[in-house]
Amino acid sequence: MADQFLWVIFPYICIAVFIVGHIFRYRNDQFNWTAKSSEFIEKKQLMIGSLLFHIGIIPVIFGHISGLGIPKEWMHAMGVNDHLYHMGAVYIGGFFGIVTLVGMLILTARRFTIKSVRRLSSLSDLIVNFLLLLIICLGMYATLVTNAVQPDFDYRSSISIWFRDLLTFHPDPALMSSVPLSFKFHILSGFLIFAFWPFTRLVHVWSVPLNYVGRSYILYRKNRTF
Numbered sequence: 001m002a003d004q005f006l007w008v009i010f011p012y013i014c015i016a017v018f019i020v021g022h023i024f025r026y027r028n029d030q031f032n033w034t035a036k037s038s039e040f041i042e043k044k045q046l047m048i049g050s051l052l053f054h055i056g057i058i059p060v061i062f063g064h065i066s067g068l069g070i071p072k073e074w075m076h077a078m079g080v081n082d083h084l085y086h087m088g089a090v091y092i093g094g095f096f097g098i099v100t101l102v103g104m105l106i107l108t109a110r111r112f113t114i115k116s117v118r119r120l121s122s123l124s125d126l127i128v129n130f131l132l133l134l135i136i137c138l139g140m141y142a143t144l145v146t147n148a149v150q151p152d153f154d155y156r157s158s159i160s161i162w163f164r165d166l167l168t169f170h171p172d173p174a175l176m177s178s179v180p181l182s183f184k185f186h187i188l189s190g191f192l193i194f195a196f197w198p199f200t201r202l203v204h205v206w207s208v209p210l211n212y213v214g215r216s217y218i219l220y221r222k223n224r225t226f
């Protein structure tokens with residue numbers, strides 16, 4: 001019963017809130033659809049922390065897509081055997097995980113030690129901050145510690161299959177029953193952030209100004225009439 005809730009009902013609730021919440025926010029609150037920059041209060045720590053976080057999280061997302069989305073057998077067919085995959089996941093995944101974590105620690109320290117940034121933070125900012133830090137720490141623990149302590153555990157034979165089945169609407173919670181706790185907490189907190197996502201500054205992810213790269217320059221000229 002608990003497994004059914006944790007590995008079927010809970011993830012679907014989070015996904016549903018994620019989708020419906022975005023539609024609701026987009027229709028009702030476009031004016032506040034923003035990353036709520038606090039750059040005008042403090043620049044230096046924000047630049048370092050935010051840069052490290054984003055440089056780390058993007059490869060981590062691609063790592064998740066390949067580790068969870070691509071079946072093991074397909075990897076074998078592409079010439080990536082288990083050892084090679086594991087090395088890549090631990091060393092490359094671990095490296096970018098650390099970069100993400102350092103960035104997140106700088107951003108958290110900035111939010112809590114600079115008085116005006118702290119005052120400007122809403123409850124949703126604090127929840128996002130806390131959840132991101134928790135998810136990243138648990139992910140790092142699972143990658144660097146659990147994988148080393150329990151080398152026989154292979155998440156691509158359990159978590160990844162469960163995850164793909166979830167996306168195709170026939171999840172089997174039994175696949176998650178023998179998964180180590182660090183992975184379980186990581187995944188549950190990972191889903192939780194998807195439920196909070198539409199109500200937080202994370203919506204800015206869907207508004208990346210890609211046209212910025214190719215758009216024409218904006219020219220500023222002196223007003224000579226004064």
Ligand code: HEM
Binds near residue numbers: 090
């Ligand atoms: C919700 C579904 C999620 C699932 C099923 C999931 C699953 C996993 C798994 C299996 C690993 C271990 C990778 C390895 O050892 O090779 C991992 C690691 C990690 N995860 Fe997640 N995760 C999820 C969400 C998230 C989210 C939302 C974040 C970021 C905010 C995140 C950040 C990380 C980090 C930083 C690592 C360690 C570095 C790495 O291996 O790339 N995960 N995750």
